[in-house]
Amino acid sequence: MSGPDSLQADLAYRFGSAALLEQALTHRSHSARHNERLEFLGDSVLNFVVAALLFKRFPRIDEGDLSRLRANLVKQAALAEIAGRLQLSQYLRLGEGELKSGGFRRPSILADAVEAIFGAVFLDGGFDAAQKVIEHQYEPILQNVDPKTLGKDPKTLLQELLQGRKLDLPTYTVLATHGAAHSQTFEVECRVPKLDIQVTAGGASRRAAEQLAAEKAIAAVKALAPARTGRGARPRKSAQLTLPVAVAQEKK
Amino acid sequence: MSGPDSLQADLAYRFGSAALLEQALTHRSHSARHNERLEFLGDSVLNFVVAALLFKRFPRIDEGDLSRLRANLVKQAALAEIAGRLQLSQYLRLGEGELKSGGFRRPSILADAVEAIFGAVFLDGGFDAAQKVIEHQYEPILQNVDPKTLGKDPKTLLQELLQGRKLDLPTYTVLATHGAAHSQTFEVECRVPKLDIQVTAGGASRRAAEQLAAEKAIAAVKALAPARTGRGARPRKSAQLTLPVAVAQEKK
Structure with a gap:
């Protein structure tokens, strides 16, 4: 044995x-x-x-x-x-x-x-x-747990990220739905106008597509404007925003 | 102190x-x-x-x-x-x-x-x-926990009680609904034909009324025909069938 x-x-x-x-x-x-x-x-x-x-x-x-x-x-x-x-x-x-x-x-x-x-x-x-x-x-x-982000879904994280930068909430729009009733896919756009961000994502439900779009938008926000290092916005936090990816994948 | x-x-x-x-x-x-x-x-x-x-x-x-x-x-x-x-x-x-x-x-x-x-x-x-x-x-x-019954709802208990006596499943019928959409009450009848049992109960939902009716039916079954003391039907069990009363009240 x-x-x-x-x-x-x-x-x-x-x-x-x-x-x-x-x-x-x-x-x-x-x-x-x-x-x-x-x-x-x-x-x-x-x-x-x-x-x-x-x-x-x-x-x-x-x-x-x-x-x-x-x-x-x-x-x-x-x-x-x-x-x-x-x-x-x-x-x-x-x-x-x-x-x-x-x-x-x-x-x-x-x-x-x-x-x-x-x-x-x-x-x-x-x-x-x-x-x-x-x-x-x-x-x-x-050791890798960030209590501010772990387990939060991408839409929540995107909202908190934008609020932390005093920006308006993102908007989500269904651009199209494809397929028959029981095997539909949804195409959703997420926009953050102030940052000129506009991403789309598809998913088996509106909610799933929105979460994926939010995930892309988070990546876009971070690429555009890395977290400021002022009070309440340590760079360590922003680096750990990659965690929710796993969360979103589970929801599919 | x-x-x-x-x-x-x-x-x-x-x-x-x-x-x-x-x-x-x-x-x-x-x-x-x-x-x-x-x-x-x-x-x-x-x-x-x-x-x-x-x-x-x-x-x-x-x-x-x-x-x-x-x-x-x-x-x-x-x-x-x-x-x-x-x-x-x-x-x-x-x-x-x-x-x-x-x-x-x-x-x-x-x-x-x-x-x-x-x-x-x-x-x-x-x-x-x-x-x-x-x-x-x-x-x-x-000391008072009966693992066979605690936490089971009255409909389940009634079904198990009848199955234990090789009797058909009970039937539930909505006799009437009263009141407007948001404050409706349901009147439900529960029948156990083989035992000539026919009881009614009211509740704020169909499910709640059915559970209350099942509770009454359990009492009626036990009053009619006390549990036999043969194999697999110790009288102790039947005596503890009163427990679900508390469960049903919580569901109202």
Whole structure:
């Protein structure tokens, strides 16, 4: 079992009960002793540990922002990223059907297994052990968190960016719709007249197209006029405005 | 400060920092050092501790049922009940407006303060202290939890009750609607033909009326034919079918 050994090394945790780790890696398609109850437990210990981390790290932001940050850090895509770093797909135990259809690459299966592992560590080693393992996985992620932008959608970010520069709100216009009712695509234009910015984007819904257009407009604003370094507009912030790209892609 | 003293006795926890307990009891209408961040933290430690409690207490139920049970145990009404037992309303610090409008009786304010107290205990005494305090409050509640029924709505319970007796599903019919568009009431009939049961109920929505009718039908079924004591139909279960009454009232 060299596999789980290197997984335990990456987790910086050695299980007392190898059976618990095995169960955490077992999808319900594989056998009856699967990871779904562990996932329930792991989801809640994860939510709590991340809440406590954020509470301490950002002593001045309000509970609404704390909730937004946490939602973003524990969402499926973030957990699937952790699964990727841990190379979980090579340890997963899947039923034949899931194996053939590439279940070991599915973000939901990977994310659930990460949560199940956290739950298994809690059962195996108690709360302090689970907290350590979770914090270890989140350290590299938290270093890049900008509490002002993480998890905000591009339209909100564009609006805040323009307000910060005392500019009017952008306008969004549907230029065209293509296709039949159930497979329509929308073409949307986003304009920031004061900056002579005019970009278009397409999407499967009006909202999706607007978000993509806003993303392009943010890039255009930043290319035109890099953030001023005056009070309340440190350049570091503007550099981190690239984060929402991932958010927008998930919404498609 | 005899007030907080008796509160600490009821919590079975003595705060190292009196300021933390004070903050947990402070609504945002009162002052800037209010309890909303503590509520965020407390909500997550509560969710986790209750998840772990349920995981251990019910080793055989699946994660869907665990989620349903937890949602029911940490919902506003459950927390407001804990607040009532702790007589929290006499310790709350509210702004003048909230005081005058009876904010100290509002379930949302009471529930938030309970969560904030759990968060404050975690900050003050660490995870083990928070776990003890939460478990102490939930002991009396958990003793009455029936994992098969808690948190299920009356329509689901009626359906399960009839299926358990191999009877056909009930039918629901809207008999009449009264009033103008925005203040309509619905009158719904629920029938269980095989048992000659036919009850009606009114509600502000079709769904609400159906749930109330299902509740009446459950009572009628139980009055007609008490649960058989054969395999898979212990009388204890049927006696606990009164629980969903509280659920239905919340939905109105």
